Amino acid sequence: MKNQESEGPIPLEWRSVFIDIVNSLVCGEYQSLNRINAVRPVSDGIKDQIRNYIEAYGEQLIPLPEETWQSSVCIYMGEHWDVLIDLWTMSEGRSDMVLSAKVFENDSEYEVDIGMVYVP
DSSP states (O other): OOOSSSSSOOOOHHHHHHHHHHHHTTOOOOGGGGGSTTOOOOOHHHHHHHHHHHHHTSSOOOOOOOHHHHHHHEEEEESSEEEEEEEETTEEEEEEEEEEEEEEEEEEEHOOOHHHEOOO
């Protein structure tokens, strides 16, 4: 799983955390991001960036379908994994937007550091 040479799929054990994160975004509950297990505290600045970007994109986010895991990727960077989760909207299906995050291994557990939402 710690492959620094190429991107790989999102591990099964991380998926429920990303589902919870995106469900909070879908519901517009940005404050609840800090209550999700395994998520590092999210600053107000990051929450504002995510909210503003989603609003400016102009489409309604939907919960992650199973197909998300076919195109979302991670790559190990030496001390953490960089993660890109494809986001889906009501009208587009898979959108151009992604959720970026870093995943850190802490003993035998994982911690997610939410980055931002953007179009790469």
